[in-house]
Amino acid sequence: MATGTEPPQQRPSGVHGASRAAIAARHLRTDRWWLAPAGTAAGLFAFIVYSTWRAFANADYYAAPYVSPFYSPCLAENCQEMRGGPNWDLFGSWWGLSPALLVLIFPLGFRLTCYYYRKAYYRGFWASPPACAVAEPHAAYTGETRFPLVFQNAHRYFFYAAVPVAGILTYDTVLTFRDEHYAWGHMGLGTLLFLVNIALIWAYTLSCHSCRHIMGGKLKHFSKHPVRYRLWGWVSRLNARHMQLAWASLISVALCDFYVYLVASGAFTDPRIF
Numbered sequence: 001m002a003t004g005t006e007p008p009q010q011r012p013s014g015v016h017g018a019s020r021a022a023i024a025a026r027h028l029r030t031d032r033w034w035l036a037p038a039g040t041a042a043g044l045f046a047f048i049v050y051s052t053w054r055a056f057a058n059a060d061y062y063a064a065p066y067v068s069p070f071y072s073p074c075l076a077e078n079c080q081e082m083r084g085g086p087n088w089d090l091f092g093s094w095w096g097l098s099p100a101l102l103v104l105i106f107p108l109g110f111r112l113t114c115y116y117y118r119k120a121y122y123r124g125f126w127a128s129p130p131a132c133a134v135a136e137p138h139a140a141y142t143g144e145t146r147f148p149l150v151f152q153n154a155h156r157y158f159f160y161a162a163v164p165v166a167g168i169l170t171y172d173t174v175l176t177f178r179d180e181h182y183a184w185g186h187m188g189l190g191t192l193l194f195l196v197n198i199a200l201i202w203a204y205t206l207s208c209h210s211c212r213h214i215m216g217g218k219l220k221h222f223s224k225h226p227v228r229y230r231l232w233g234w235v236s237r238l239n240a241r242h243m244q245l246a247w248a249s250l251i252s253v254a255l256c257d258f259y260v261y262l263v264a265s266g267a268f269t270d271p272r273i274f
């Protein structure tokens, strides 16, 4: 018999919590909702496998005038010689691993903490939730309030790091207008690839939600800040395409690296346009 003094029962939280609709079915969707998270997981997994192989390879990342975006800037003494290129020996000779590992942490951290990628890999890899209106299999939900996901809040700082990295990749792109003997006035198929890649990298970087907030956040009156209002408007237009830019720039950066790999390994000769 209940006395009214029993300890409160442990109720499940998350989608099975008392405050949620008591629907037994996991979802009521009739479409192929699983296609999007499955495709996202497959795409991200392919990139993770490819980039891990290339980052640890420590070879075939430079074929004058092209340097792989995975290895730029190259900050260790064991970097390949790149005349006028982004090989700045800041770490000295003690670093014996692949120099890509020194720089990839910044673009990797930028993408890992990106609002879009968070949604993509929470759905694709952790099914949290798998899709809109589909219950997740986890019993509890704590969001991003605890370790380690609380570090997602560092995204703004990764944005600050991503801007100079994009600047260095721009420098690399300018250098692709040299030929293999470092004479200016060259353009190859690689130059075109690098131009497309850097345009996508900048578009993705500037479409960042943190960038949008930096441009237009914390203002009471846009009318008193016309320059910031205009910048916010431009970034907002890019921001509406953030997902597409995230994928396009991810693919273009991998393609650029693969192109450099092919040329550097001798498997392909860079066709000359002029």
Ligand code: FES
Residues within 6 Å of the ligand: 110, 113, 114, 115, 116, 117, 155, 159, 204, 205, 207, 208, 209, 210, 211, 242
């Ligand atoms: S929100 Fe995606 S890069 Fe900042």
